[in-house]
Amino acid sequence: MSDTIPQVPHDPEASMYGPVTDWATDFDHADPDYNRHAHEIWADLRETCPVAHTDRYGGTWLPVTHADVTRIAYDTEHFTSRSVVVSTGEQIAEAPIGGAPPITSDPPFHHHARRLLLPPFAPKKIDPWEDDVRSLCHELIDAMLDGTAGDADLTVDAAVQYAQHIPVNVIARMLGFPLEDADLFRGFVHDVLEGVNHDPAVRMAAFERLDAYLDVQIQDHVDNPRDDLTTFLMQSTIFDQPLSHEHVRGSIVLLLLAGIDTTWSAIGSSIWHLAGTPSDVGRLQAEPELWPTAIEEFLRAYAPVTMARMVAQDHDFNGCPMKKDEWVLLPFPAANLDPAEFDRADEVHIDREVNRHAAFGLGIHRCLGSNLARLELRIAVETFVERFPEFELADPAAVRWSVGQIRGPRELPIRVLRRA
Amino acid sequence: MRIQIDSDKCQGHNRCYALAPELFDVDDYGSALVLNEGIVPAELEDKARLAIANCPEFAISEAD
Numbered sequence: 001m002s003d004t005i006p007q008v009p010h011d012p013e014a015s016m017y018g019p020v021t022d023w024a025t026d027f028d029h030a031d032p033d034y035n036r037h038a039h040e041i042w043a044d045l046r047e048t049c050p051v052a053h054t055d056r057y058g059g060t061w062l063p064v065t066h067a068d069v070t071r072i073a074y075d076t077e078h079f080t081s082r083s084v085v086v087s088t089g090e091q092i093a094e095a096p097i098g099g100a101p102p103i104t105s106d107p108p109f110h111h112h113a114r115r116l117l118l119p120p121f122a123p124k125k126i127d128p129w130e131d132d133v134r135s136l137c138h139e140l141i142d143a144m145l146d147g148t149a150g151d152a153d154l155t156v157d158a159a160v161q162y163a164q165h166i167p168v169n170v171i172a173r174m175l176g177f178p179l180e181d182a183d184l185f186r187g188f189v190h191d192v193l194e195g196v197n198h199d200p201a202v203r204m205a206a207f208e209r210l211d212a213y214l215d216v217q218i219q220d221h222v223d224n225p226r227d228d229l230t231t232f233l234m235q236s237t238i239f240d241q242p243l244s245h246e247h248v249r250g251s252i253v254l255l256l257l258a259g260i261d262t263t264w265s266a267i268g269s270s271i272w273h274l275a276g277t278p279s280d281v282g283r284l285q286a287e288p289e290l291w292p293t294a295i296e297e298f299l300r301a302y303a304p305v306t307m308a309r310m311v312a313q314d315h316d317f318n319g320c321p322m323k324k325d326e327w328v329l330l331p332f333p334a335a336n337l338d339p340a341e342f343d344r345a346d347e348v349h350i351d352r353e354v355n356r357h358a359a360f361g362l363g364i365h366r367c368l369g370s371n372l373a374r375l376e377l378r379i380a381v382e383t384f385v386e387r388f389p390e391f392e393l394a395d396p397a398a399v400r401w402s403v404g405q406i407r408g409p410r411e412l413p414i415r416v417l418r419r420a
Numbered sequence: 421m422r423i424q425i426d427s428d429k430c431q432g433h434n435r436c437y438a439l440a441p442e443l444f445d446v447d448d449y450g451s452a453l454v455l456n457e458g459i460v461p462a463e464l465e466d467k468a469r470l471a472i473a474n475c476p477e478f479a480i481s482e483a484d
Contacts, residue, residue: 115449118432119449119450121450122432122446122447122448122449123434123437123446123450124446124448296474353470354470354474355474356473356476360433362476362477363431363477366431366433366476366477370432370433370434374434
């Protein structure tokens with residue numbers, strides 16, 4: 001590893017790789033053009049090269065059809081989850097536990113690590129958060145309006161001032177972490193999930209900062225146990241033994257990082273869609289009974305999460321010679337846009353009733369936080385439309401999309417045309 | 421009409437319970453269960469078909 005670390009000082013945010021030359025043979029999910037043009041890239045690959053490959057990151061495959069993504073998601077024998085972030089210099093823990101159980105775990109260990117975390121995220125435990133999430137959304141909008149005259153032109157950033165705060169606030173409260181550390185959490189998310197093409201030494205330092213922060217929080221819970229998920233994990237057992245410190249910390253890494261920019265992305269993409277499609281805003285106001293299908297349609301069309309696997313053993317996949325330890329991206333959003341699976345797949349229909357989308361993954365790794373994510377998404381978008389009944393993109397060219405496996409707007413300037 | 425859930429396939433997406441709480445419940449782990457032994461009143465058959473058609477894991481089916 002050490003000989004891959006550049007010896008000269010350089011920008012820690014710089015990519016280890018150059019611009020993409022060809023999306024079928026040299027793609028890079030962290031190239032800024034990838035998420036910006038993802039729908040076109042996937043549609044093109046579906047026609048020309050349904051399983052793309054790049055030599056980047058030590059070798060990475062990109063299947064884009066619903067059938068292939070599904071097949072890999074269900075195949076835990078040929079594909080391991082021991083690392084799920086395609087990146088340079090990832091510290092890859094051993095199967096079957098991995099660094100952030102249960103998302104990085106394989107069967108049979110996975111079942112046990114997941115089962116202990118399912119109850120706190122089951123629907124009947126998550127539903128009671130609805131009022132708190134709604135209050136938070138209103139507070140964020142009140143803060144945007146603070147000091148502005150009621151009839152003045154108003155431009156807000158729906159990603160920076162709104163979407164990004166909602167999941168951070170909720171998960172910090174669930175974990176029992178200081179709410180004032182929200183910027184720190186977003187920094188960890190950026191380092192781990194967006195900085196995937198940085199110098200391995202830079203990445204390693206980011207993981208060390210994250211672990212050191214979590215060690216402090218865990219120690220605080222040792223000293224002051226309380227009713228939250230951190231204490232719950234510390235008091236949990238697996239195979240009749242307390243969870244190891246590494247398991248507790250790894251699961252907190254998962255809970256802290258996996259719920260933040262994913263949900264923030266889904267909220268932002270949904271608002272981005274509505275800003276460009278005022279007819280859908282009008283229809284939701286006239287027919288509020290459409291909200292449930294609208295939310296599922298936003299999840300289908302703008303699914304934020306591309307998962308990943310590593311090839312567990314050399315094998316042939318649809319004629320592709322997959323080698324052990326190569327990466328495989330699992331773009332659930334690309335699967336959701338496959339016309340072989342969905343009628344009018346490239347169109348958004350907020351009244352789509354049959355919608356077997358895979359936004360939360362398929363198989364044993366179904367997003368643990370899906371009930372919470374759905375709740376936050378629904379309340380956040382409903383509240384935005386309730387408070388701002390008419391709005392549009394202030395400057396479509398100023399919308400900045402994330403880089404990496406989580407896709408959503410990071411800057412989303414919205415011109416508010418009417419306030420409730 | 422009678423419906424059933426393959427509990428090996430259900431991964432707790434919660435789509436059925438959200439669509440048709442008259443027909444489904446979820447347990448403490450978020451896994452789905454059929455209510456009333458899966459027997460669907462005539463007026464809820466459309467909802468049952470929607471639940472079947474929206475399950476991402478193909479875990480719900482019409483019983484013979």
